[in-house]
Amino acid sequence: MQIKSLETTVTFATEKDLPFVKALADAHRHEIGFVNTATLAEAIAHKEILCTSHGFLHFHHRRDRISTLYHLCVSPSHRRQGVGLKLIRAWEEYSGKSGIKTLRLKCPLDLEANGFYCRIGFSRVNLEAGVKRSLVVWHKKLVSATPLSSQFVASFSAGGSELQRLFELWKLGGDLERNPFAYVIYSPIACPPSTTKFLQQEKGLENIKSVWLDCGAYQVQQGKRTYDELLTFLDKFYRENQWADGYVLPDIVPLTTDSNETVEYKVRETLYHCEAFYGKMSNYVQERAIAPVHGRNVNQINRCIEIYAKIGITRIGFGSWGTSGPNGSVNMLSQSSLALFDTVINIAKEYGMSVHCFGIGGPNSFNRLRQNNLVPHTLDSTTWWKAGGFGSIFFPNTSQIQITQRRGIETTKEGFEKLKKDTQHSCYFCQNIEHLRTSRNHRIMHNLTAWLDTLERAQCQN
Numbered sequence: 001m002q003i004k005s006l007e008t009t010v011t012f013a014t015e016k017d018l019p020f021v022k023a024l025a026d027a028h029r030h031e032i033g034f035v036n037t038a039t040l041a042e043a044i045a046h047k048e049i050l051c052t053s054h055g056f057l058h059f060h061h062r063r064d065r066i067s068t069l070y071h072l073c074v075s076p077s078h079r080r081q082g083v084g085l086k087l088i089r090a091w092e093e094y095s096g097k098s099g100i101k102t103l104r105l106k107c108p109l110d111l112e113a114n115g116f117y118c119r120i121g122f123s124r125v126n127l128e129a130g131v132k133r134s135l136v137v138w139h140k141k142l143v144s145a146t147p148l149s150s151q152f153v154a155s156f157s158a159g160g161s162e163l164q165r166l167f168e169l170w171k172l173g174g175d176l177e178r179n180p181f182a183y184v185i186y187s188p189i190a191c192p193p194s195t196t197k198f199l200q201q202e203k204g205l206e207n208i209k210s211v212w213l214d215c216g217a218y219q220v221q222q223g224k225r226t227y228d229e230l231l232t233f234l235d236k237f238y239r240e241n242q243w244a245d246g247y248v249l250p251d252i253v254p255l256t257t258d259s260n261e262t263v264e265y266k267v268r269e270t271l272y273h274c275e276a277f278y279g280k281m282s283n284y285v286q287e288r289a290i291a292p293v294h295g296r297n298v299n300q301i302n303r304c305i306e307i308y309a310k311i312g313i314t315r316i317g318f319g320s321w322g323t324s325g326p327n328g329s330v331n332m333l334s335q336s337s338l339a340l341f342d343t344v345i346n347i348a349k350e351y352g353m354s355v356h357c358f359g360i361g362g363p364n365s366f367n368r369l370r371q372n373n374l375v376p377h378t379l380d381s382t383t384w385w386k387a388g389g390f391g392s393i394f395f396p397n398t399s400q401i402q403i404t405q406r407r408g409i410e411t412t413k414e415g416f417e418k419l420k421k422d423t424q425h426s427c428y429f430c431q432n433i434e435h436l437r438t439s440r441n442h443r444i445m446h447n448l449t450a451w452l453d454t455l456e457r458a459q460c461q462n
């Protein structure tokens with residue numbers, strides 16, 4: 001049986017934790033060296049030790065806004081259950097709030113933990129000669145003002161068992177260096193309870209780092225729920241689910257077909273309800289709130305961000321793209337919405353907020369943002385999933401191609417191989433064009449790989 005990591009709460013160690021911390025440090029002497037009691041007592045007094053019932057993390061905030069990790073110990077009987085990750089997250093969160101810009105740690109070259117640090121977003125910056133063995137120096141930048149590329153947040157609408165199948169399929173594909181499910185976002189109102197159960201259980205284990213709850217405004221947009229129903233649902237769901245990493249506040253999405261008056265009304269209502277809703281939430285949810293920024297002009301955008309900053313929100317998301325299709329179901333990166341997004345990014349920078357981009361299309365949409373110098377910290381897309389379901393695939397630099405029928409040159413075996421070569425893409429799922437024609441899950445997984453390729457390349461080209 002797996003013990004859920006979320007049962008572990010992280011707090012600052014107090015005096016009474018000293019014997020436990022010391023005993024655990026002694027048990028890890030071969031890994032971390034000898035640590036004396038006085039050092040630990042002083043660290044506790046300075047709020048530099050975070051602990052859970054099965055581990056502790058000792059750090060130090062330096063004046064140059066770097067926080068250094070001294071020790072991370074997890075009792076042997078509770079390893080591989082997300083305790084270390086929980087401690088690192090708490091350190092990261094506390095550091096972020098204390099104005100720290102970079103997390104730093106050193107890990108002996110021969111330890112397995114190096115893989116762990118890499119997986120949770122640290123970058124290897126150096127290799128130092130230690131006293132006995134070489135040390136890998138790891139850094140993690142906290143919310144950088146201008147990210148080089150965006151973190152992909154996989155958005156989907158599926159039940160727990162379907163997600164499980166996709167996870168297994170990804171493993172089968174063998175691309176274990178990368179993980180498209182590290183960040184996920186879903187709307188609890190639009191998914192079966194099994195989705196919540198599955199994600200809650202998987203969070204902090206090998207696949208999922210971060211789970212965001214979307215407010216489900218799309219359901220209102222589609223006429224499936226009223227806004228009041230949505231508010232009632234979210235109020236209850238967010239209160240009862242204090243385990244996620246992101247909580248999108250309820251918004252009303254303006255559509256391209258709306259009149260200016262309607263857009264203004266929607267912006268006002270969104271601000272009014274967001275503020276009221278946020279005020280009712282627990283600290284846990286408030287600290288993880290993602291506030292939607294809407295508007296058709298700079299004034300509206302400005303008002304949103306100012307109000308969010310005033311109430312203490314540090315993460316915002318932009319979703320006012322141009323819309324088309326039935327009930328505005330397709331987001332378009334129109335020239336005017338790109339200009340608004342530029343404003344959002346600039347104002348957010350002043351407030352030190354991180355910016356998320358809600359619901360964009362395939363890799364080409366990201367390429368378009370990048371050409372306009374608009375790189376959000378995170379972005380979500382559901383197109384990998386939807387396109388796959390409709391029989392379509394995309395590559396890092398192409399728009400969607402319908403693959404289930406033989407049409408143009410691109411859907412012949414030769415044309416397809418040329419396309420892979422031209423876009424320098426290859427993955428397990430597109431090895432054989434027949435698999436893409438017949439298997440929805442192969443298309444979905446290939447599309448995910450194309451997304452990861454796109455974002456990874458952006459990181460390298462800068």
Ligand SMILES: [Zn+2]
Pocket residue numbers: 425426427428429430431446447449450
């Ligand atoms: Zn592929």
